[in-house]
Every structure is written in C-alpha cells, then in structure tokens.
Amino acid sequence: MDVRTLCLGALMGGEATGYEIRKMFEDGTFSHFQIASLGSIYPALTKLTQDGLVTFVEHEQENRPDKKIYHLTPEGRRTFLRTLLQTRPAEDRYRSDILFMLTFAEEMPIELTEALIDEFAARHQMMSLQIDPENTDKAGSASTYGRDEDGKPNPGCCFVAGLGQAMCDATLKFIKENKQGLLEELRKFKADKT
Amino acid sequence: MDVRTLCLGALMGGEATGYEIRKMFEDGTFSHFQIASLGSIYPALTKLTQDGLVTFVEHEQENRPDKKIYHLTPEGRRTFLRTLLQTRPAEDRYRSDILFMLTFAEEMPIELTEALIDEFAARHQMMSLQIDPENTDKAGSASTYGRDEDGKPNPGCCFVAGLGQAMCDATLKFIKENKQGLLEELRKFKADKT
DNA sequence: TCCGATATATATCGAACTGATATAGCTATT
C-alpha cells in the first residue's frame, strides 16, 4: 500500500491537513500498523490533487503559515473503495531492532539483555494504554477518525484496536513469565564458558 | 538498523552466501522481525568487503554461477559487537495492509471483511508453526543459525521465537473470540442503513 | 520576564531500501 492510498484512507474520516494525516500515523488511529512520514505525505497529496482525487481549501491564518485543509473528491472516494476491493493485501511485516539484538544475547553483557527486554516491555505497555479506544485524551481530527457522527468508534476500528491490545498484552505476559528464565540461562552459559 | 549491520549479524552464525542471508530474513531465524531484500544485501556485502569487515571465498561450481561464501573478519565481529553495545534500538514498527483495510470494514462487503480476517488468521497460523524452534525441516545454514555446535538453539533465539509465537497465538485467540461479533455488528449496521 | 522546548504547518532533498528485472543453469513435476 503506497502512501497515496494511505492518504486517501486517512481522508475517509473527513478533512485534514498533511500535518494531521501524519499524526494519524504517528499517534492516531493507524499508528500501530502503518507508517508514513511527512516527506512522503506532502508529495502524495500534491499528486492526488493533480489527479483530482483530493482538493484543498487554503486557510489563511493570522500570523501563521497557510493551512491547506484537504478532503476527498467523489472520485477520490470511489477510487479508494475500488482499491479496497481490488488490492491483494501485502504480507504483514514486523520490524524490531530489539528482538534482532536479543538474538545475540549470548554475546553481550547480561545487563544489556535485561535493559533491552525492559525497554521492549515498557514500549508495549505504553502502546497498549495508547490503543485503548476509550482514550479520547488526544482531541482533534487525529483521534476523531474512525468514529461516526455520535463519536462512537466504528466496529472495524474497535476490532483492530482490540487485536493490537491483545498482541501487546500477550507480549507483556510472555516477558513476565520468561524474562527471569532467560537471564538465568544466560548466567549459567557465561559461567560454563569460564 | 541498516542492512550492513543486519548482514554482519547474519554472518555471526557462520559463513553464508548473499542468497542464504536473504533466506534468513525471508524464511529463517530473522524472518519474523527483520526484512532485507537482495537488492540491499548484495551492495551491503560489497561495501562491507571494501571496509574489511567481511571477506569471501569464491567457489567455482561446475556448470553454475560462482558462489561467494562470505564470512566475518575479526574486525567485522568486533564492529558488530560494538554496534550492539552502542546502538539505541529504533522503535518497533508493525505494518499491516490487512489491519488498515479492516479499519474500513463498514465501507466494504461483509464477505470481504471475513475473507481478510481469515487470511490474517491463516498467515499467523502458518507463522506460529514456522517459528517453532523444534522445526528443523529447513536444512542448510539458514536454519542452523542461532544454534551452537551441538545444534542446540541459543537462549536468546529461543526467547525471541517464543515471544513471536505468543504474539501469533494471541492474535489467533482474539480472532476466534471476536470475529463473529464483528461480523454481526457489521450486519446490524448495514441493516440500519437501509 | 525571558529563554528554551515543544507544537503547528509546509516543503525539499539526499540516502536508503524495495521490488522488479536480467542472466543462467540446474532440478523436479506433470
């Protein structure tokens, strides 16, 4: 899924600026399973505008740089829905430096191993809390996305959020149950080597 | 973590060709949490050779293209271990077209939603089986990696594999428990709209 | 009160990486 398609999807929830779209991928609805940087979002919006799939209203703000508020055209909406029907979704990919590094636990000091595991746990803890669909702290369009007019989150988003939480919680549980075991094995291994 | 570092890590388990290194990221030890394509591995190996971090022995095969079997130099090994100690691991990132698409479940036919969920489950089912550290089906250096001389997998790899399995299993469990509920909600929603 | 940090907002660019393609011979299946 290229950034153009991701932007169309982001705008399905209503109008947004490029900056707000990035927030959806950084902190918001999509942050747990898609990424897009500003460096790709702005060119994508420009291209989409050229192709007539989105338009924008330029808001001249007092003492601020102009704000371009983008929204889907009917053609853009149709294109996105067609893409949903036709696209064979790419394989999921999970990328983790920490897990890669932990693969070499035998080669590094035990304190580093423990620190890496703790950081992994902390990040997942934070993510689990952040995913909570009841968490409406973050105001603005970034979090209103995926909710209908009454502010009720839609079923698809709830399902995806719940799945994300289940994954985080499983991770935390596994770490709680296996961290000490791993550290002990490593200590034994290091003792044997001497 | 750039591909050069990933290649050094891959070669920590012993010698390998570029093709075999890709297999480690495609099917092997690293496949569940790191990605690297041939288009980045070959240039990385060239660069690492220039920098003296790896060397290769060229095996002229009968009736086959030459095979370059790469291995770490002492300098390469030192560099990799130093990197492990010094690198602040990047944030984990999980990328899933299917979850992104499911976010728009309300906008698409229920059969498609169900098909996407089933595919998601099937992929995770397969992954969970493939991760199994006891699974020694795939012979060759791609799977011997992460095992010591006796063929016993090392503690770090076991931990990471177990974690991957726990995540997969949590995903499958969540789907089993919530798929029907989501589909029913969607049906209700679609009925309301009419 | 003033400073520094953070947030809003757009834009651009080099470096890195993916995915596709080319080449070429072998092996297994139909």
Add this chain to the structure above:
DNA sequence: AATAGCTATATCAGTTCGATATATATCGGA
C-alpha cells in the same frame, strides 16, 4: 519433453524515510 521453480549474483528505477529549513505560537520553568 516442457514448464515451473530453485540456486545464485547483479543492477536499477521508483518509493520512502529521516533530516533539515522556515516561520510562528504557546507553555513551563528559571
């Protein structure tokens, strides 16, 4: 006997990331 798929290396166009530049506003702390 043919076709598809595997081993193996190499290259390249197009996409994307991450950093940087620009400009202003706001908020907390010294």
